[in-house]
């Protein structure tokens with residue numbers, strides 16, 4: 001399928017057109033596998049939707065339409081044309097493109113109030129030359145006009161009705177499915193745009209960058225710009241997968257732990273459901289690639305070729321890989337005969353990766369001194385000055401408004417122990433919130449795939465972390481910390497956040513797409529106990545206030561991951577800093593040296609970027 005820029009007003013997708021009879025049941029249905037929808041205007045300024053495929057070209061007048069966009073994030077929407085008694089069902093549309101397309105339609109129809117009312121008789125008698133023009137891009141002025149109108153009246157443009165499909169729940173204001181009126185998706189930096197364009201061009205892309213350079217942020221944007229039915233978003237760990245709305249690489253691959261022989265892995269992946277998922281996938285995305293074992297990657301590449309019946313690298317599917325090899329390494333320590341541990345050491349890596357990028361602009365931290373410290377720690381370099389700066393954090397008071405810093409532990413058991421003993425030490429009764437899972441038999445899987453526990457035990461005074469964006473403007477974002485102040489009359493926990501905002505939290509839903517495309521869901525209060533976290537579970541997170549003991553770190557990059565979760569030196573406290581806790585894997589350093597040299601040769605990297 002042709003890929004387009006995400007802010008284009010044309011949409012490449014699959015479409016079903018249904019014609020309804022007088023009883024409103026479907027009398028005829030036509031499916032189009034790949035069509036391009038465009039918004040066009042005629043000489044009377046009426047707006048039409050042009051549907052074009054290699055077999056057909058139709059035009060529909062956008063008048064008296066209802067738009068149903070609840071499943072827009074999954075690349076689906078429907079438009080019903082009441083006058084024509086017809087319904088147009090859009091699916092497998094890249095969600096960002098779909099949003100841009102529907103937004104353009106909404107803004108143009110809203111802006112047209114009164115302008116396009118030319119009667120049929122006038123039109124027939126008109127001597128104007130017949131024209132059909134593609135609609136012009138939305139301007140900031142048009143957005144502002146619609147925002148103004150929306151401020152004083154309904155958000156429904158003239159000629160459209162609001163969500164009238166039977167059985168379809170109305171999207172809530174402020175929710176993900178609500179159509180934003182801002183001009184296009186929020187900005188990517190130039191270096192991020194380059195990666196997005198390479199990914200949309202269909203190349204196999206690897207992009208890296210230090211912690212906080214927006215790799216996962218960009219990955220979410222790439223996912224949103226690809227057709228969802230043929231895109232599989234994965235990550236090496238459950239937490240990271242959840243961060244980008246995907247599944248673990250292991251669960252998609254269907255080869256268990258991947259420890260078995262290649263032949264056995266192929267057998268496992270040839271089970272009908274697994275094979276179907278492999279065959280359907282056209283874009284495979286892997287976040288936190290540093291934690292994917294080299295041997296596993298090698299096997300996966302072979303499995304992909306066999307089960308997809310295609311001998312091109314990875315069976316011809318597009319790979320989009322992202323991660324920082326100077327963060328946590330793979331958990332399995334198994335090495336093959338050639339000693340491969342990281343996936344860049346596997347022979348499959350060079351065969352599969354066409355183009356590489358490095359993001360250099362750090363977004364998580366803004367203080368250049370702290371960024372410099374982190375850049376050095378990343379490569380295992382700790383000068384006496386850095387040691388002094390990090391030791392000085394011991395005296396920091398990292399409590400914010402009575403909310404203690406989250407403690408990062410090198411071992412998960414320590415984190416669990418701290419959380420349960422702190423909870424036990426609180427006076428007062430416990431309240432337990434049980435999750436509602438779509439399939440109670442898959443609770444264990446949902447425990448791994450979602451950031452919230454199946455059973456959440458809370459007390460007044462418990463320190464918690466918000467696990468979902470609830471209200472970005474008010475700072476109630478994924479990772480925000482707070483304290484339970486009470487339980488309201490409905491029994492919901494009331495949380496006071498660091499931002500001083502206090503609110504009761506309702507259960508939220510997490511939807512996970514399984515390998516077969518089926519959707520699993522968990523509904524739970526979006527909280528987790530947050531006195532302590534393991535460093536492994538914190539990879540990928542941004543923490544506003546953090547304390548750590550690094551005495552027992554056991555992996556290269558582990559201290560760097562912990563330190564780089566903090567947003568600033570002021571909000572960081574290290575209890576026992578010792579330069580010996582910081583080291584980088586020499587193979588990774590060598591990889592980055594070679595990688596940089598290659599980028600310079602290809603003249604992708606301007607001079608003066610940080611060097612490994």
Ligand SMILES: Nc1ncnc2c1ncn2[C@@H]1O[C@H](COP(=O)(O)OP(=O)(O)OP(=O)(O)O)[C@@H](O)[C@H]1O
Pocket residue numbers: 187188189192209210211212213214215216217218324363364539540541542564
């Ligand atoms: N272009 C951008 N504009 C504004 N904010 C951004 C941009 N890119 C990233 N961010 C913000 O920077 C922070 C760090 O981003 P992100 O978590 O994607 O980094 P990362 O490279 O994946 O880090 P890690 O290696 O730790 O996983 C996030 O709060 C994210 O929203």
Ligand SMILES: [Mg+2]
Pocket residue numbers: 215216217540
């Ligand atoms: Mg990340």
